[in-house]
Amino acid sequence: xxxxxxxxxxxxxxxxxxxxxxxxxxxxxxxxxxxxxxxxxxxxxxxxxxxxxxxxxxxxxxxxxxxxxxxxxxxxxxxxxxxxxxxxxxxxxxxxxxxxxxxxxxxxxxxxxxxxxxxxxxxxxxxxxxxxxxxxxxxxxxxxxxxxxxxxxxxxxxxxxxxxxxxxxxxxxxxxxxxxxxxxxxxxxxxxxxxxxxxxxxxxxxxxxxxxxxxxxxxxxxxxxxxxxxxxxxxxxxxxxxxxxxxxxxxxxxxxxxxxxxxxxxxxxxxxxxxxxxxxxxxxxxxxxxxxxxxxxxxxxxxxxxxxxxxxxxxxxxxxxxxxxxxxxxxxxxxxxxxxxxxxxxxxxxxxxxxxxxxxxxxxxxxxxxxxxxxxxxxxxxxxxxxxxxxxxxxxxxxxxxxxxxxxxxxxxx
Numbered sequence: 001x002x003x004x005x006x007x008x009x010x011x012x013x014x015x016x017x018x019x020x021x022x023x024x025x026x027x028x029x030x031x032x033x034x035x036x037x038x039x040x041x042x043x044x045x046x047x048x049x050x051x052x053x054x055x056x057x058x059x060x061x062x063x064x065x066x067x068x069x070x071x072x073x074x075x076x077x078x079x080x081x082x083x084x085x086x087x088x089x090x091x092x093x094x095x096x097x098x099x100x101x102x103x104x105x106x107x108x109x110x111x112x113x114x115x116x117x118x119x120x121x122x123x124x125x126x127x128x129x130x131x132x133x134x135x136x137x138x139x140x141x142x143x144x145x146x147x148x149x150x151x152x153x154x155x156x157x158x159x160x161x162x163x164x165x166x167x168x169x170x171x172x173x174x175x176x177x178x179x180x181x182x183x184x185x186x187x188x189x190x191x192x193x194x195x196x197x198x199x200x201x202x203x204x205x206x207x208x209x210x211x212x213x214x215x216x217x218x219x220x221x222x223x224x225x226x227x228x229x230x231x232x233x234x235x236x237x238x239x240x241x242x243x244x245x246x247x248x249x250x251x252x253x254x255x256x257x258x259x260x261x262x263x264x265x266x267x268x269x270x271x272x273x274x275x276x277x278x279x280x281x282x283x284x285x286x287x288x289x290x291x292x293x294x295x296x297x298x299x300x301x302x303x304x305x306x307x308x309x310x311x312x313x314x315x316x317x318x319x320x321x322x323x324x325x326x327x328x329x330x331x332x333x334x335x336x337x338x339x340x341x342x343x344x345x346x347x348x349x350x351x352x353x354x355x356x357x358x359x360x361x362x363x364x365x366x367x368x369x370x371x372x373x374x375x376x377x378x379x380x381x382x383x384x385x386x387x388x389x390x391x392x393x394x395x396x397x398x399x400x401x402x403x404x405x406x407x408x409x410x411x412x413x414x
Contacts (some may be wrong), residue, residue: 019154019155020152020153020154021152021153021154021155022150022152022153023150023153023161023162024053024150026148026150027072028152029065029068029072030064030065030068031152032058032065032149032151032152033055033149033150033151033152034058034069034072034147034148034149035147035148035150036072036073036076036078036081036145036146036147037049037145037146037147037148038076038077038078038145039145040143040144040145041143041144041146042140042141042142042143043082043122043140043141043142043144043336043337044140044337046082046144046146046337047082047084047098047336047337048337048414049146049148050084050146050148050149051199051203051336051414052203052206053148053150053203054150054162054196054199054200054203054204055148055149055150055199055200056084056098056099056148056149056196056199056336057082057083057084057085057098057146057147057148057149057336058081058083058084058125058146058147058148058149059083059084059085059097059098059099059149060083060107060109060125061097061104061106061107062107063107063109066107066109066133067133069081069125069127069133069147070127070132070133072147073127073145073147076145078127078145079126079127079128080124080125080126080127080144080145081124081125081127081144081145081146081147082122082123082124082125082144082145082146082147083123083124083125083135084097084098084099084149084336085097085098085104085123085135086098086121086122086123086140086335086336086387087115087117087121087123087137088117088121088308088331088333088361088388089115089117089308090115090116090117090118091115092104092105092108092110092115093105094115094117094308095108095115095123096310096333096335097335098335098336099194099195099196100194100195100196100310100335108135109133109134109135110134110135110136111126111134111135111136114134114135114136114137115135115137116137117137119137119138119139120137120138120139120140120142121137121140121387121388122137122138122139122140122142123135123136123137123138124136124138124142124144140337140386150162151163151196153165153280154280154281155280156280156281160204161280162197162200163196163197163200164279164280165277165278165279165280166187166277166278166279166280167190167201167204167275167276167277168182168185168187168275168276168277169204169205169273169274169275170182170273170274170275170276171273172271172272172273172274173214173271173272173274174268174269174270174271174272175189175214175247175268175269176268178214178272178274178276179216179228181276182216182228182274182276182277182278185276185278186278187229187276187277187278188216188227188228188229188276188277188278189214189215189216189217189228189229189274189275189276189277190215190216190274190275190276190277191215191216191217191227191228191229191231191277192215192217192235192237192250193231193232193234193235194235195235195237195335197235198235198237198250198261199261199414201213201215201250201275202250202252202260202261202414204275205252208252210252210273211251211252211253211255212249212250212251212252212253212258212264212266212272213249213250213252213272213273213274213275214247214248214249214250214272214273214274214275215248215249215250215263215274215275216228216229216248216274216277217247217248217263218246218247218248218268219238219241219246219247219248219265220246221241222238222241223236225238225248229277236263237261237262237263237312237411238262238263238264238265239251239258239259239262239263239264239312239409239411240257240258240262240264240265241264241265242264242265242266244265244266244267245265245266245267245268245269245270246265246268247265247266247267247268248263248264248265248266249263249264249265249266249272250262250263251263251264254341254383254413254414256381257379257381259341259411259412259413259414260413260414261412261413261414262411308331308332308333308361309330309331309332309333309410310333310334310335311332311333311334311335311338311340311410311411311412312409312410312411312412313332313409313410314407314408314409314410315330315332315391315407315408315410316405316406316407316408317349317393317404317405317406317407318405319405320404320405320406320407321404321405321407322404323402323403323404323405324349324353324393324395324403324404324405325395326395327392327393327394327395328392328393329390329391329392329393330390330391331361331362331388331389331390332388332389332390332391332410333361333387333388333389334387334388334412334413335387335412336387337387338387338412338413338414339383339384339385339386339387339412339413340383340384340387340388340389340410340411340412340413341381341382341383341384341410341411341412341413342357342381342382342383342389342391342408342409342410343379343380343381343408343409343410343411344371344379344380344381344406344407344408345379345407345408345409346376346404346406346407347371347373347374347375347376347380347405347406348374348376348403348404348405348406349374349403349405349406350374350396350397350399350403351372351373351374351397352372352396352397353393353394353395353396353397353399353403354370354371354372354393354394354396355370355371355391355392355393355406356369356370356371356391356392356393356394357369357370357371357382357389357390357391358389358390358391358392359384359385359386359389360384360386360388360389360390361388361390362390363390363392365390368382368384368389369382374403383413389410391408393405393406
């Protein structure tokens with residue numbers, strides 16, 4: 001008994017000394033920051049509301065958090081809330097969390113008969129009665145209340161505080177001058193290590209007129225980035241790797257060439273608005289950053305087969321860049337209310353071999369475009385209206401030589 005009392009005292013002491021906080025009016029619940037939006041909205045508007053504050057719709061990945069959500073909304077009169085989870089099939093392995101960190105295969109609380117994407121790909125949490133606390137698929141156009149989620153952080157004097165880091169927005173400078181200004185603030189040009197952080201950096205410019213900003217990476221190739229703070233490359237959203245320079249910029253708008261939230265390379269000497277980042281409470285300006293890690297292996301385009309491919313990624317015709325001799329189909333998917341943007345970097349096909357793009361997850365969805373012609377390296381870009389796109393390459397010609405097919409990259413569009 002004395003041991004239990006002692007352990008309880010220790011736990012209480014640790015909790016009392018924990019300075020974990022939430023920002024932007026969010027409430028700390030089980031090491032998560034949640035905020036209820038009781039006014040009903042369709043899934044797209046709910047997701048975008050969360051994105052505009054740098055967060056996602058809430059996610060519960062264990063039974064404790066799942067129960068906590070019911071308590072969190074208790075007394076609000078809310079009966080159903082959108083979750084940060086969507087399904088493109090009838091198995092939980094085909095459901096994906098909005099933070100882009102896996103599927104609910106380890107823990108889920110789907111009601112019997114779910115997931116069932118036939119009634120809708122978006123998932124909501126049922127609060128009262130039976131099935132209380134269980135997850136159900138619904139039509140994404142339904143209007144429901146929702147809960148947004150942010151990561152917790154620690155207190156600091158900075159105005160922009162997110163996930164244990166301070167961020168500072170500064171005016172146009174070349175890369176080297178920008179990095180020096182950041183170091184004077186005990187930080188570095190911002191490094192980005194998750195889709196969550198990338199979404200947050202984009203969100204803090206939601207009211208600005210900038211088309212892009214500078215971030216603290218140098219792309220030595222399309223597959224490897226060196227960050228100025230020496231941190232590990234464990235996430236990339238590089239969309240365009242070009243010849244105009246190898247310093248990274250983050251796009252704040254969707255244009256013909258760039259998706260909102262994507263990265264592209266540009267001239268290092270061009271003055272550009274930039275963001276500095278420093279760890280919470282870390283004012284040791286003399287600290288030496290760790291050396292960058294070695295480059296990861298270059299991924300190959302997937303072989304042409306049935307299946308779902310999550311953005312960002314690469315698709316290509318069978319045997320590319322060698323000659324193709326068969327048809328192929330891809331289902332492309334992204335997270336939440338994002339859209340798919342596909343760019344064909346190269347096409348060389350027979351006029352009778354057709355690339356068809358559909359606005360959904362099958363050939364029964366509305367047709368976006370059919371590409372018949374051969375045009376080499378001229379870029380062609382298409383965007384879905386939802387979070388899936390079906391691409392079908394039909395080999396009609398029977399040609400046996402001379403055609404190397406196509407290569408395309410696909411990304412998420414906010």
